[in-house]
Amino acid sequence: MNSLQQSRNQVIQQIEEACKQTQRDVNGVQLLAVSKTHPSESLREMYQTGQRAFGENYLQEALEKIEALNDLDIEWHFIGHVQRNKTKHLAASFDWVHGIDRLVIAERLSNQREASQKPLNICLQVNIDGQETKDGCQPDEVIDLVKQISQLPHLKLRGLMVIPAPGNIDAFKDAKALFEVVRAQHAHPEDWDTLSMGMSGDMTEAIAAGSTMVRVGTALFGARDYSK
Numbered sequence: 001m002n003s004l005q006q007s008r009n010q011v012i013q014q015i016e017e018a019c020k021q022t023q024r025d026v027n028g029v030q031l032l033a034v035s036k037t038h039p040s041e042s043l044r045e046m047y048q049t050g051q052r053a054f055g056e057n058y059l060q061e062a063l064e065k066i067e068a069l070n071d072l073d074i075e076w077h078f079i080g081h082v083q084r085n086k087t088k089h090l091a092a093s094f095d096w097v098h099g100i101d102r103l104v105i106a107e108r109l110s111n112q113r114e115a116s117q118k119p120l121n122i123c124l125q126v127n128i129d130g131q132e133t134k135d136g137c138q139p140d141e142v143i144d145l146v147k148q149i150s151q152l153p154h155l156k157l158r159g160l161m162v163i164p165a166p167g168n169i170d171a172f173k174d175a176k177a178l179f180e181v182v183r184a185q186h187a188h189p190e191d192w193d194t195l196s197m198g199m200s201g202d203m204t205e206a207i208a209a210g211s212t213m214v215r216v217g218t219a220l221f222g223a224r225d226y227s228k
């Protein structure tokens with residue numbers, strides 16, 4: 001067994017264990033492989049272990065990998081911060097965008113998504129624990145943003161994404177509570193199905209709190225080298 005197979009098995013085991021401990025269905029937690037800084041050959045190798053969903057943070061790097069791996073059936077997620085000038089490429093080349101925190105960005109993505117493509121899946125990023133430097137809308141803006149973004153024709157708003165400060169387990173519970181508040185008021189609650197939270201260091205706690213998608217990089221691919 002190669003090392004990526006081994007590390008993926010370990011991560012899946014950890015997800016299964018977290019689900020078991022909290023009596024959750026393991027099918028309710030998706031694994032997103034966060035592959036930023038890793039070469040496309042590593043993604044191809046990870047794909048061969050059965051992984052289909054990959055998350056990238058940097059647009060130019062991501063576009064090169066999408067091109068290099070276009071023979072594979074990968075579901076591409078953009079998990080970096082979304083700036084205005086990036087929306088065109090995101091709308092054209094991705095299946096999911098997690099870092100939406102303003103209506104204007106969502107509108108641009110919807111306008112730029114081709115009608116012939118499937119709607120672009122979106123998560124609204126919330127600054128759940130009031131971090132000063134972090135992106136994300138404020139929790140009290142979420143209800144209005146959900147109403148407005150849900151009207152956009154070429155998007156499918158699926159839920160929330162949070163990146164709490166390391167070790168802030170309570171923030172996962174706050175995110176879950178907010179997620180449920182929105183669901184209770186949602187016109188189509190069945191479409192509101194994604195709570196994107198948890199990374200290599202805190203996926204167990206995130207799953208215990210109700211995460212439906214963990215974004216895991218280091219535990220799958222090893223440490224990142226930003227020097228290149």
Ligand SMILES: *Cc1c(COP(=O)(O)O)cnc(C)c1O
Nearest residue numbers: 034079199200201215216217218
């Ligand atoms: C890099 C990144 C991750 C993965 O972090 P690891 O600690 O390597 O698992 C998850 N989510 C976001 C938004 C990231 O930027």
